[in-house]
Amino acid sequence: MLGVTFGIAMFILMISFMKGVNKLLQDLVLSTTPDIHIYNDFKTDYSASIAGRYFNAGNRNWVIVHHPRPKQISLNLRNAPGIVADLRKHEEVVAVSPYLSALTLFHYGPVQWAANLEGVDIREEDRLFGLADKMVSGRPEDLLATDNGIIMGYKLAEDLNLLPGDLVTLTAPSKAQMRFRVVGTYKFGIATVDEYKAYVSLSKMQQLMGKNRDYITDIRIKLKDLDRAVPLAAAFGKKYGYKSEDWETVNASLKASNIIRDTLTYVVSITLLIVAGFGIYNIMNMVIISKMKDIAILKAQGFAGRDIIQIFLSQSLIIGLIGGMAGLLLGFLLSYGLSRVPFPQDDFIIITHFPVLFQGWFYIFGALFGILTTLLAGLLPARKAAKIDPVAILRG
């Protein structure tokens, strides 16, 4: 019985913890990855060239060009406002955030610090990633209220020794320079975001890059249903003719590690339950050996093999039920205990306790599996008991 209890308790603990870890990692990733990301993935086509004409090669001569490079290429999404408006009408889309990003240099005395600067509609960005909850100082709306405001990761602000209200000078790839005032800092708990990313308003970014007001390089989309990202990304890519990536493709390793953790959980849990099952099997075998005489008496009085099976099966079922219920309770207490254990603190990690997920179906699954194991473990000895020849025992 204790075997079943521990088996099921460990199953509950493991599955709750593993699912908790899965959810934590997924939440972390999704906190900075959009469900769908549309951008201009430039492909250069060198199949046709004007090189031949340029060198007057004629038909009989070959002109071989090593390492061709594009002369002029536009990275923006043409008709971006049209695409955004169209996406916003789509019923499965919750938020659409068009933005313009570029690697910029932050000046800190003589030091230049490279970080990704994104010109965004900060309200849309807030709807996508819940930015307001992750602000260390200031509010996302402050970006709109301040001329030349900038919001950056708290780590980047630390590195540059900036406090809200301070001014910072940025250099764009086009060598244009601009000064921004820090209005807020945020903390996502992910180094690349907290140390190498900053937000300005879309119009200021366009100004810094020297582009017009329709110049947008990327669109981020948040969906109502996360699991619809794959088909919708493909559909959007086809419709608008730009590269469209869903979050699962971007984070393929996350999915792989989720599958590995799930498999590990099930393998260990099922092993535990099988060991518990063998425990019951042994107990029932011992009980039947010690009750051989009684089984013979029952048979002599007119109890059939089926009745004997019923008796011993109900005994192992009772063991399974009581042990299983105790196991579910113990499993809940253990996983609750684990969820209260403080997690070692670190600069980047935002969790305070071990991640544990509480879900009803873990318990239903555990109970079902426990009952199934005990039923199987009880059935074999019970069948053996039913086959006992009463004459051999009664004769002594």
Next chain:
Amino acid sequence: MQEAILKAEKLSKYFYEPSRFQVLHEVSLSIQKGEFVSIMGKSGCGKSTLLYLLSTLDTDYEGTIDIHGVKVTGLPEKNLARFRNEHIGFVFQFHFLLPEFTALQNVMLPALKLGRLDTPAIEAHAMEKLRQMEMHEHAHKLSGKLSGGQQQRVAIARALINDPDIIMADEPTGNLDSTNAAIISNILQELARQDNTIIIVTHDRDFANRTDRIIEMVDGRLQEPAVHP
């Protein structure tokens, strides 16, 4: 002539351990309703084996057995169990009660299995049977706490609970002191007088002499033609 409640024809039985050995040699017998029969013989002559065949517990034999007009030979295990439950009461040499239950519960068990009456009626019936054995004062004691003679009386009450057609007893006094043996043999005699059909296997010549008919067995054969005179 009265109807035969039990009829056995040409029963042969073999043991295979340690080597093939014929225990019963074409034994035929018939028993009338209300008869009190004893089977006697030396150890190993096959008298207990014969009783187990007649009780339908042992099904591995040649020949045929009819009880109460039903041919029990070849019936499936489930039907035999039901048949035993309804028609046969069995008393063993070593009392064989379930020690975890009270005397009353032990007596009630076969009737609960039969399910002909509801539980209160069965309980009343079982109490009556115990009273008949003068065991009603011990009805609520655990059967493991009773003496050998008392346990055997409870076992007889249990054999009677479903009002069986035949009561079979394998050395019912074999394990008891003379006082208790006398009590048990008196009870069985009394039951025989109440028109029960009883077959006992015994070593005890005095006990056998008090039965209607003695069937002598030697080496797996009946000594005299076991047909009712």
